Amino acid sequence: xxxxxxxxPLAPLAELLAEIATAxxxxxxxxxxxDVACRLAHADTGAIGRYDPVANVMRTxxxxxxxxxxxxxxxxxxxxxxxxxxxxxxxxxGRYGDLPHPVVPELADFDVVGVPIxxxxxxxxxxxxxxxxxxxxxPAQVEVVEMIASVCASAIEHAHRFExxxxxxxxxxxxARIAADLHxxxxxxxxxxxxxxxxxxxxxxxxxxxxxxxxxxxETLVVRVRGGDYKRxxxxxxxxxxxxxxxGAAVREHHTQLVNDVRRDPRYxxxxxxxxxxxxxxxxxxxxxxVLGVLNVESDQPFDDLDRRSLEVIADYLAVAIDNAALYxxxxxxxxxxxxxxxxxxxxxxVTQILSSMSLxxxxxxxxxxxxxxxxARRAARLQQLAQTAFAEMRMLLQQLAPTGAGENxxxxxxxxxxxxxxxLREHALPSALNKLLAAIVPESIAVKSSFAGYVPQRLEHEExxxxxCQEAISNTIRHAGAKRIRVEAAVTDSEAVLRVADDGRxxxxxxxxxxxxxxxxxxxxxxxxxFRIASNNPRGTLVEARLPRADR
Numbered sequence: 252x253x254x255x256x257x258x259x260p261l262a263p264l265a266e267l268l269a270e271i272a273t274a275x276x277x278x279x280x281x282x283x284x285x286d287v288a289c290r291l292a293h294a295d296t297g298a299i300g301r302y303d304p305v306a307n308v309m310r311t312x313x314x315x316x317x318x319x320x321x322x323x324x325x326x327x328x329x330x331x332x333x334x335x336x337x338x339x340x341x342x343x344x345g346r347y348g349d350l351p352h353p354v355v356p357e358l359a360d361f362d363v364v365g366v367p368i369x370x371x372x373x374x375x376x377x378x379x380x381x382x383x384x385x386x387x388x389x390p391a392q393v394e395v396v397e398m399i400a401s402v403c404a405s406a407i408e409h410a411h412r413f414e415x416x417x418x419x420x421x422x423x424x425x426x427a428r429i430a431a432d433l434h435x436x437x438x439x440x441x442x443x444x445x446x447x448x449x450x451x452x453x454x455x456x457x458x459x460x461x462x463x464x465x466x467x468x469x470e471t472l473v474v475r476v477r478g479g480d481y482k483r484x485x486x487x488x489x490x491x492x493x494x495x496x497x498x499g500a501a502v503r504e505h506h507t508q509l510v511n512d513v514r515r516d517p518r519y520x521x522x523x524x525x526x527x528x529x530x531x532x533x534x535x536x537x538x539x540x541x542v543l544g545v546l547n548v549e550s551d552q553p554f555d556d557l558d559r560r561s562l563e564v565i566a567d568y569l570a571v572a573i574d575n576a577a578l579y580x581x582x583x584x585x586x587x588x589x590x591x592x593x594x595x596x597x598x599x600x601x602v603t604q605i606l607s608s609m610s611l612x613x614x615x616x617x618x619x620x621x622x623x624x625x626x627x628a629r630r631a632a633r634l635q636q637l638a639q640t641a642f643a644e645m646r647m648l649l650q651q652l653a654p655t656g657a658g659e660n661x662x663x664x665x666x667x668x669x670x671x672x673x674x675x676l677r678e679h680a681l682p683s684a685l686n687k688l689l690a691a692i693v694p695e696s697i698a699v700k701s702s703f704a705g706y707v708p709q710r711l712e713h714e715e716x717x718x719x720x721c722q723e724a725i726s727n728t729i730r731h732a733g734a735k736r737i738r739v740e741a742a743v744t745d746s747e748a749v750l751r752v753a754d755d756g757r758x759x760x761x762x763x764x765x766x767x768x769x770x771x772x773x774x775x776x777x778x779x780x781x782x783f784r785i786a787s788n789n790p791r792g793t794l795v796e797a798r799l800p801r802a803d804r
Contacts, residue, residue: 277410278312281403285313285378288399292392294380295361298322299368299403300333301376305511305553309333309377323354330354332365332379340374342366344393347381362387366400370408378403409620412631415557416613419638422561425453429568439576440476446546446569447478450562456548458528461569462491462498463536463544472498472545484525496520498545501533505542507563508533511553530554534566536573543573615694637691676715680708680804681741684718689739692725698736707743710802716775717741717750717797720783723772724752724795732756734792748799755792759785772797 281299289297296316300309309326311333326333331354335343343350348359358381365379378400382388388396429446447459459478465471474489493499497518501508511530513519521527528549536544546566548554613634620627675684682703689699708714721739728734734756741750769785772795776783781799788794 280406281313291395297380302374336367336377360384364388368400368403370404375407442572443476451479458549460547498533501535502542534562536566536570538570681714701739705742708804713799720772720797728754750797752795753788
């Protein structure tokens with residue numbers, strides 16, 4: 252009978268690393284990491300804390316053994332081991348009672364090693380282990396603690412990336428949902444109410460207000476539209492002077508107010524009969540130089556830049572909705588319908604393609620992280636770039652779609668403009684814009700070839716039409732064709748500018764019916780007196796071809 256082979260002393264660490272690669276929820280992962288640390292270092296007690304940079308405190312997230320009852324949930328800077336690491340940024344090894352401010356008397360004589368959990372230069376938390384006297388941690392045990400702190404940093408950063416990707420997807424889904432309401436037969440208040448409900452349901456913000464300025468009294472905000480807890484608790488209309496409150500400041504100053512601790516802001520006004528929030532984010536709804544109202548949300552968690560940017564885009568959409576509602580009243584249903592159809596086409600052609608690429612890319616992230624952290628990080632960075640591009644595209648689109656003069660205050664930075672594909676056309680013509688598009692949205696699994704020999708820059712509206720045709724054709728190939736190769740060609744003959752996009756995918760079947768995207772491509776080209784066709788490629792796949800009359804710049 253053979254003897255069992257003893258496991259390697261570091262086998263639990265290897266198992267932990269394999270577990271992290273599968274992207275499990277963070278709390279049980281940190282509990283598991285603490286258990287492994289205590290076993291390998293033979294520690295009596297231990298804890299892991301997460302650093303909260305907004306409050307500048309360590310929050311305990313994992314505990315082991317006998318200190319549960321006495322161990323505080325939060326350590327301020329300077330308090331205990333966690334506070335020592337905030338204040339000094341380095342490992343502590345010594346008697347617990349010798350700390351500048353020990354806070355757990357039961358551990359006074361214990362030997363303690365506390366290690367910062369860092370990702371690059373960012374403090375993420377700390378790992379602390381203790382030994383009852385007279386035992387002390389040996390250098391080899393301290394090295395084990397430092398090693399597991401590095402593993403914890405990877406787990407926290409890994410979870411943070413996935414959480415940011417989830418939050419980004421949620422916000423784009425919300426924006427698309429609200430944008431879709433602009434095309435429906437909805438009045439102004441109905442659109443605003445649906446937006447308030449969607450913000451609460453999708454992002455989980457407990458309180459939502461969308462007050463509008465009283466047209467007969469521009470010094471007063473009228474609150475009729477609410478979402479979340481406020482919608483349930485407050486059934487009456489409120490009138491608020493703009494010289495008070497954080498919402499009033501957003502109106503007066505014409506820019507976003509982000510307050511992550513309302514207790515420290517004397518402007519905060521809490522409605523009677525409801526518990527106060529922790530944070531408030533008030534975004535002015537602006538049309539040109541006019542403030543129409545405020546998109547205001549409150550939360551029990553701090554807001555960040557992603558929240559601000561998302562709600563600013565939504566506020567821009569709401570401004571367009573409010574102006575379109577007025578347009579409907581003034582010019583009748585036909586004018587509004589035409590504007591909505593144009594908006595629907597622009598949203599589909601500009602933003603939907605990017606969101607589709609983001610969705611496909613996000614589905615590969617877990618497998619990429621499992622294969623290689625470097626590959627996962629590269630794909631996550633690409634996803635972030637696509638998200639930034641989508642934000643920039645939406646801001647540019649809203650700037651164009653707002654009524655005359657109203658788009659001037661939808662600010663788009665120079666850096667954001669550089670992310671927008673059609674903006675490249677203004678300075679560098681079609682080939683550069685198409686190369687940027689191909690690099691951004693085509694996955695690594697599809698080989699791309701391009702040929703722009705003989706291309707001569709064309710009039711901007713012609714190049715934009717060709718760019719959008721290419722964008723839609725490539726998106727359809729990625730989503731539906733199962734292709735391995737894509738070829739993009741653009742050239743100018745004596746009389747025409749020609750764009751061809753060909754793939755080697757499954758091609759057109761007999762049940763093929765053109766959808767919104769193909770209809771949009773055809774409309775763009777035919778509106779410029781061009782010709783558009785989609786056909787089978789030789790020997791297999793699909794060919795999309797657009798021809799426009801030559802119009803050199």
